Amino acid sequence: MIIEKDQEETRYFCCKGCEGVYHLLQDEGLDTFYEKLGNQTLHPATQSDDDLSRFDLEGFKNKYIKTNSDGFNEISLIIEGIHCSACVWLNEKVLHQTEGIIEATINYSNNKAKVVWDEEAIKLSQIIEKIRSIGYNAYPYDASLQEERGIKTRNDYYTRILVGVFATMNIMWLAIAQYAGYFSGIEKEHKNILTIAEFVLATPTLFYSGWIFFRGAYFGLKNHFVNMDLLVATGASLAYLYSIYAMITKHGEVYFDSVTMIITFILVGKYLEVLSKKQASDTLDKIIGTMPTEATVIKEGEKALVSVENIEIDDIIELKPGEKVAIDGILENSAASFDESSLTGENEPAYKASGDTILSGTICLDSVVRYRVTKRAEESLLHTITEMLSDSITKKPYIEQLANTISGYFSLTILSIALATYAFWQWYSGSFETALITAIAVIVIACPCALGLATPMATLIGVSRAAKRGILFKESRMLETMAKSTLLALDKTGTITEGKPSVIHLYTYDGFDPALLLALVQSSNHPVSQGIQEKLYTAYPNLILPSLTDIKSIDAKGITAKSKAQSLAGGNASLMHSLGIETEFQSKHTLFLFAQEGKITAAIELQDRIKKAAKETIQALQSQGLKIVMLTGDHEASAHGIASSVGIEAVYHSLLPTDKASLIDRFHEAGEIVVMAGDGINDAIALAKSDIACAMGSGADIAIEVSDVVLLDDSLERLADAFEISQTTFRTVKQNLGFSILYNIVTVPLAVAGYVTPLIAALSMSLSSLVVVANSSRIKLRRKT
Amino acid sequence: MSGSIITMMIGISTFLGALGLAALIWGIRTGQFDDQSKFIDGARFDNEEELRDAIQMEEKKKRAKAKAEKEKNYMPAD
Numbered sequence: 004m005i006i007e008k009d010q011e012e013t014r015y016f017c018c019k020g021c022e023g024v025y026h027l028l029q030d031e032g033l034d035t036f037y038e039k040l041g042n043q044t045l046h047p048a049t050q051s052d053d054d055l056s057r058f059d060l061e062g063f064k065n066k067y068i069k070t071n072s073d074g075f076n077e078i079s080l081i082i083e084g085i086h087c088s089a090c091v092w093l094n095e096k097v098l099h100q101t102e103g104i105i106e107a108t109i110n111y112s113n114n115k116a117k118v119v120w121d122e123e124a125i126k127l128s129q130i131i132e133k134i135r136s137i138g139y140n141a142y143p144y145d146a147s148l149q150e151e152r153g154i155k156t157r158n159d160y161y162t163r164i165l166v167g168v169f170a171t172m173n174i175m176w177l178a179i180a181q182y183a184g185y186f187s188g189i190e191k192e193h194k195n196i197l198t199i200a201e202f203v204l205a206t207p208t209l210f211y212s213g214w215i216f217f218r219g220a221y222f223g224l225k226n227h228f229v230n231m232d233l234l235v236a237t238g239a240s241l242a243y244l245y246s247i248y249a250m251i252t253k254h255g256e257v258y259f260d261s262v263t264m265i266i267t268f269i270l271v272g273k274y275l276e277v278l279s280k281k282q283a284s285d286t287l288d289k290i291i292g293t294m295p296t297e298a299t300v301i302k303e304g305e306k307a308l309v310s311v312e313n314i315e316i317d318d319i320i321e322l323k324p325g326e327k328v329a330i331d332g333i334l335e336n337s338a339a340s341f342d343e344s345s346l347t348g349e350n351e352p353a354y355k356a357s358g359d360t361i362l363s364g365t366i367c368l369d370s371v372v373r374y375r376v377t378k379r380a381e382e383s384l385l386h387t388i389t390e391m392l393s394d395s396i397t398k399k400p401y402i403e404q405l406a407n408t409i410s411g412y413f414s415l416t417i418l419s420i421a422l423a424t425y426a427f428w429q430w431y432s433g434s435f436e437t438a439l440i441t442a443i444a445v446i447v448i449a450c451p452c453a454l455g456l457a458t459p460m461a462t463l464i465g466v467s468r469a470a471k472r473g474i475l476f477k478e479s480r481m482l483e484t485m486a487k488s489t490l491l492a493l494d495k496t497g498t499i500t501e502g503k504p505s506v507i508h509l510y511t512y513d514g515f516d517p518a519l520l521l522a523l524v525q526s527s528n529h530p531v532s533q534g535i536q537e538k539l540y541t542a543y544p545n546l547i548l549p550s551l552t553d554i555k556s557i558d559a560k561g562i563t564a565k566s567k568a569q570s571l572a573g574g575n576a577s578l579m580h581s582l583g584i585e586t587e588f589q590s591k592h593t594l595f596l597f598a599q600e601g602k603i604t605a606a607i608e609l610q611d612r613i614k615k616a617a618k619e620t621i622q623a624l625q626s627q628g629l630k631i632v633m634l635t636g637d638h639e640a641s642a643h644g645i646a647s648s649v650g651i652e653a654v655y656h657s658l659l660p661t662d663k664a665s666l667i668d669r670f671h672e673a674g675e676i677v678v679m680a681g682d683g684i685n686d687a688i689a690l691a692k693s694d695i696a697c698a699m700g701s702g703a704d705i706a707i708e709v710s711d712v713v714l715l716d717d718s719l720e721r722l723a724d725a726f727e728i729s730q731t732t733f734r735t736v737k738q739n740l741g742f743s744i745l746y747n748i749v750t751v752p753l754a755v756a757g758y759v760t761p762l763i764a765a766l767s768m769s770l771s772s773l774v775v776v777a778n779s780s781r782i783k784l785r786r787k788t
Numbered sequence: 789m790s791g792s793i794i795t796m797m798i799g800i801s802t803f804l805g806a807l808g809l810a811a812l813i814w815g816i817r818t819g820q821f822d823d824q825s826k827f828i829d830g831a832r833f834d835n836e837e838e839l840r841d842a843i844q845m846e847e848k849k850k851r852a853k854a855k856a857e858k859e860k861n862y863m864p865a866d
């Protein structure tokens with residue numbers, strides 16, 4: 004802690020970084036930031052590494068910087084470290100006060116910023132440096148991706164729906180007056196005024212809000228198929244034209260209210276589906292943004308930063324601890340531990356010695372190493388993965404929805420019936436007007452309202468019921484796809500198992516001091532140490548920790564330390580051997596040995612435990628006829644061990660992320676509809692490729708982003724619930740569709756016979772929609788038996 | 789009730805409603821509802837200082853634009 008005394012005030016800082024930030028803000032006159040902060044606490048400011056020069060490189064410029072219409076530079080940044088509105092305020096303020104920055108806006112919800120600056124006054128690296136100097140970090144992303152388009156479509160729909168809702172609400176009270184007049188008598192003059200008002204309101208609804216349907220119908224016809232949009236568009240515009248005719252000739256009833264209601268209702272249904280389209284681009288941006296663009300190349304004994312694209316095969320690259328591997332290669336004359344969790348999903352670091360292959364995307368953990376490049380940047384694994392990922396996000400398999408299939412036939416049938424009705428009445432009564440009115444009545448009465456609402460209503464309620472159980476469906480149509488699925492692919496670590504080792508046996512011997520062991524394992528954040536810590540906290544509460552000195556962590560073996568005069572060692576058997584301590588312990592699980600003064604006082608067995616109720620859930624799903632396979636990056640023995648204990652027969656092991664993805668492709672070729680459940684970065688491509696992707700709530704960001712379903716509490720039981728809910732919902736969708744077709748079978752003949760009065764039309768229209776809504780709400784009432 | 793009164797009432801109420809609708813649509817189109825959190829917190833940071841800041845930014849933009857314009861039209865005397 005740093006204590007600083009000013010004339011009157013005494014300030015406390017946790018570190019130099021925070022003190023620096025405070026003075027910087029004070030000098031700029033921005034110290035009200037700390038008042039705005041309220042009860043928020045900040046993370047200590049970190050000193051960033053000097054990679055600033057990369058922001059001024061030519062390649063970087065071409066990729067991320069755009070020139071806007073005024074001739075200024077523009078870039079989209081993701082700002083890291085924002086957690087309250089005061090942070091947004093501070094960043095905007097600081098950027099605004101910087102000379103040369105013309106515009107800076109930050110979106111608090113997703114931490115994305117748009118910065119416009121004058122290239123001659125300031126360089127991008129200086130801007131990034133400014134952001135870093137106040138304790139945040141920024142990296143660029145490509146904003147022209149799906150995200151912006153998504154927001155645009157959403158706002159477009161909003162506007163159209165608002166116009167529709169506004170018109171419908173107003174037309175409703177006009178129509179009530181008209182219907183009242185229909186029964187109790189109304190003056191011709193007043194009726195005409197109401198009609199004209201309705202006309203004024205219906206026109207923008209049909210042509211502006213209803214534009215979506217005209218467009219949809221046009222594209223449908225262009226590709227030679229009849230869709231629901233065509234029925235809505237013809238129905239609404241015919242009713243509209245006829246109503247204008249009735250308005251001018253002043254006899255007959257007008258249907259302006261039906262026009263706006265049909266358009267608005269079905270538009271809302273359509274919007275419910277558009278709304279939930281997910282935006283996977285967000286996290287992809289993050290991955291691409293953190294991809295190393297340069298590496299330290301050793302040439303003739305000299306170190307040089309070379310941009311990744313220019314690195315040739317057989318170049319030697321130096322890697323410092325904490326650095327991410329940019330290009331695949333082979334280690335030379337050095338050894339280190341690597342964090343491979345982004346590729347295999349296993350948390351335990353892998354120890355690599357000279358001659359071992361290292362893959363891009365892994366992180367060097369503990370020493371400076373040199374390696375020989377074996378692949379060019381664009382062929383390296385990390386690059387391939389991001390390529391595949393952005394590819395598969397846009398090319399998600401699409402399962403045709405039942406409602407769409409039906410509505411095609413439905414539209415065609417109704418349109419031909421209407422045409423036949425017109426021909427019949429023309430021949431029968433000889434009057435063009437009667438024939439046209441009857442034909443229009445057929446189309447209007449075959450109100451596609453119920454049909455249009457059948458799926459969205461049911462899925463919306465299904466999604467909300469799932470959300471109450473901790474299952475988040477990101478897109479409502481996924482419920483139907485999930486109900487139709489035939490194969491479930493499960494990841495091992497983190498999905499079937501808990502993903503971290505926990506203690507299964509703790510053997511202690513004379514002289515064992517748990518406080519010393521706890522102090523020792525606390526000095527490391529290796530997953531094994533953390534598993535032991537958890538066990539010690541529960542087995543020996545209230546330990547008083549001694550202080551340790553000379554803490555050394557030994558690559559892939561363990562830790563040694565000293566407490567007062569006592570020497571301590573904790574790690575695997577090979578650590579004990581290298582220290583000259585005799586052991587006879589053997590275990591098929593992970594084994595951790597603890598020695599005090601060269602004598603082993605504790606042996607601990609750890610294993611990645613299978614989740615609760617995993618076996619029962621998997622059996623229940625299998626009994627429903629679902630095929631279940633396991634995909635894992637782990638090695639054969641442990642994969643089969645876990646699989647046999649939960650009852651999965653089909654096991655694919657030692658898979659790289661790309662292998663998992665190609666397996667999903669193979670399942671697709673075999674005609675399966677695949678649900679994939681996983682949690683790691685390594686599952687991301689496979690998740691993106693499968694029909695339904697399920698991510699665990701505690702999983703990696705990217706896995707959650709690309710998936711369609713998120714299980715908040717990580718349990719497999721929720722997965723079974725998700726299947727149950729989706730099946731119930733799909734059953735309801737089928738009932739709704741069945742009902743609206745039945746309704747049409749009853750009412751359309753009436754319309755054909757010419758028996759439809761405006762009253763029947765209005766009543767049946769609301770009734771059919773109400774039945775669909777009521778039937779859908781039953782999903783919410785159903786309890787799991 | 790006479791026809792003209794009904795016409796006027798319907799006309800005025802629809803017009804007022806349409807004004808509100810137009811304002812709401814303008815808000816959506818200009819992205820004022822895109823960032824929910826900032827929208828909600830907006831009141832906390834809405835004061836004179838912010839206003840001055842906004843004006844300052846606009847002036848800065850104008851200056852930079854004028855400068856760029858000047859340089860584009862600059863012709864060396866020969």
